[in-house]
Amino acid sequence: MTDNKEETIVALATPNGIGAIGVIRLSGPDAITIAQRVWKGKDLTKQASHTLHFGRIVDGDIELDEVVASLFVAPRSYTRENVVEISCHGSNYIIESIIKLLIKNGARAAKAGEFTLRAFLNGQLDLSQAEAVADLIASNSKASQQIALQQLRGGFSNQLQQLREQLVQFASLIELELDFAEEDVEFANRDQLKKLTHEITRVIGSLIQSFELGNAIKNGVNTVIAGRPNAGKSTLLNALLNEERAIVSHIPGTTRDTIEEVLNIQGINFRLIDTAGIREATDTIEQIGVQRTMEKISQSALLIYVYDAEQITLANLNSDIESLQKPGITMLLVANKADLLNQEQLLALPHTDKAIIVSAKEKRHIDKLKNKIYTAAIKEQLSGHETLVTNIRHLEALQKTEEALIRVLSGIDTVTSDFLSMDIKQALHYLGEITGVVTTDDLLENIFSKFCIGK
Numbered sequence: 246m247t248d249n250k251e252e253t254i255v256a257l258a259t260p261n262g263i264g265a266i267g268v269i270r271l272s273g274p275d276a277i278t279i280a281q282r283v284w285k286g287k288d289l290t291k292q293a294s295h296t297l298h299f300g301r302i303v304d305g306d307i308e309l310d311e312v313v314a315s316l317f318v319a320p321r322s323y324t325r326e327n328v329v330e331i332s333c334h335g336s337n338y339i340i341e342s343i344i345k346l347l348i349k350n351g352a353r354a355a356k357a358g359e360f361t362l363r364a365f366l367n368g369q370l371d372l373s374q375a376e377a378v379a380d381l382i383a384s385n386s387k388a389s390q391q392i393a394l395q396q397l398r399g400g401f402s403n404q405l406q407q408l409r410e411q412l413v414q415f416a417s418l419i420e421l422e423l424d425f426a427e428e429d430v431e432f433a434n435r436d437q438l439k440k441l442t443h444e445i446t447r448v449i450g451s452l453i454q455s456f457e458l459g460n461a462i463k464n465g466v467n468t469v470i471a472g473r474p475n476a477g478k479s480t481l482l483n484a485l486l487n488e489e490r491a492i493v494s495h496i497p498g499t500t501r502d503t504i505e506e507v508l509n510i511q512g513i514n515f516r517l518i519d520t521a522g523i524r525e526a527t528d529t530i531e532q533i534g535v536q537r538t539m540e541k542i543s544q545s546a547l548l549i550y551v552y553d554a555e556q557i558t559l560a561n562l563n564s565d566i567e568s569l570q571k572p573g574i575t576m577l578l579v580a581n582k583a584d585l586l587n588q589e590q591l592l593a594l595p596h597t598d599k600a601i602i603v604s605a606k607e608k609r610h611i612d613k614l615k616n617k618i619y620t621a622a623i624k625e626q627l628s629g630h631e632t633l634v635t636n637i638r639h640l641e642a643l644q645k646t647e648e649a650l651i652r653v654l655s656g657i658d659t660v661t662s663d664f665l666s667m668d669i670k671q672a673l674h675y676l677g678e679i680t681g682v683v684t685t686d687d688l689l690e691n692i693f694s695k696f697c698i699g700k
């Protein structure tokens with residue numbers, strides 16, 4: 246992505262549309278002098294960094310608006326360039342006129358993500374931090390905001406950077422061996438290299454694993470509601486959504502197909518899928534439904550197994566639990582129809598330590614269930630992960646790093662230095678892609694074009 250840093254760029258930093266104020270951002274070597282050309286007030290070129298100034302924006306004799314200009318003198322700004330932020334009144338007409346005027350006076354309209362691109366190119370942020378800026382802007386829950394903020398603070402990149410540096414040392418030692426190829430020397434201690442490679446592979450593996458949760462927080466948790474016909478799945482779905490979405494009926498097996506709804510708990514989206522009954526189906530349409538249930542379960546992170554606490558036998562309950570338990574899926578047991586049982590029967594229910602006892606019909610303990618859903622899918626999974634990978638680009642680079650590291654490990658004792666060196670270089674390349682030590686124009690274009698203009 247080519248970016249001529251000699252140019253001063255301008256864009257609206259606040260959303261389009263009418264607002265109390267709009268903030269127009271200028272960044273580049275001439276930001277302050279260009280602002281001064283359209284400015285009536287104190288001489289901006291003579292003011293200190295991090296100061297605010299009241300003044301008027303004028304186009305010759307025509308006054309456009311009364312504004313406040315915030316001044317950031319290079320390198321103490323987001324982009325490390327001179328930056329002026331003009332807070333004007335938030336009318337589309339005023340904003341457009343001021344931007345046009347600034348362009349007439351030497352600025353150029355900024356492209357999507359160009360301010361952050363400059364922050365990256367000028368060393369203010371590394372690539373994963375720049376991406377965290379986009380994530381932070383898009384975050385819609387406490388959890389996603391926290392992850393983005395941690396990434397922005399560099400937690401993720403620091404960890405990788407340290408590992409990368411250690412590997413670079415080995416790479417250079419092995420390069421050195423290549424220079425002395427005829428003398429059959431070994432500068433890079435193979436045992437140490439093995440230890441380091443194992444350590445890096447372990448960290449990378451844990452980061453790769455964290456993607457599932459990171460992705461869940463960012464994009465939602467696939468959650469399936471399963472249980473025998475008439476257990477109350479549809480009623481429970483309605484109670485959770487507090488609406489009448491799924492059709493409730495007395496005839497077993499009416500939920501022929503799957504219904505998908507989104508439930509938001511503490512800012513996390515749970516994609517709830519209500520499925521046809523899991524019982525052996527006799528009619529073919531339902532059979533397809535049953536098959537689909539099993540497929541949906543295998544694609545989900547969370548399974549809410551609902552059963553009729555009054556009707557189900559212990560044997561059926563246990564066999565359902567056993568057949569639904571899959572690795573990688575968290576299961577919640579929900580004993581439904583508690584309203585049909587008296588206190589004594591409730592106390593005698595099986596699995597009382599694990600099961601959440603509710604009445605979907607009477608909407609009893611639904612909030613408790615929501616809390617459990619959140620805890621099981623997010624809170625309990627968070628412990629043990631200091632850093633979460635949420636970005637698919639990072640995941641792919643980590644996976645490629647892992648593959649290269651596995652090649653390094655399997656070749657350490659057998660292959661010649663030149664092959665080993667190649668695999669290490671590959672691992673370094675992919676690790677570098679994450680933080681931006683290694684970049685290509687395509688990669689930058691791809692990342693920054695997804696930003697909004699003005700960021």
Ligand code: GDP
Pocket residue numbers: 472473474475476477478479480481492493494495497498499500581582583584585603604605606607
């Ligand atoms: P599904 O086949 O699992 O989706 O079950 P439905 O949600 O269609 O419910 C089957 C029947 O059980 C309907 O008549 C519901 O009204 C009834 N039902 C569901 N939940 C409860 C509950 O908590 N208490 C009582 N008494 N009946 C319920």
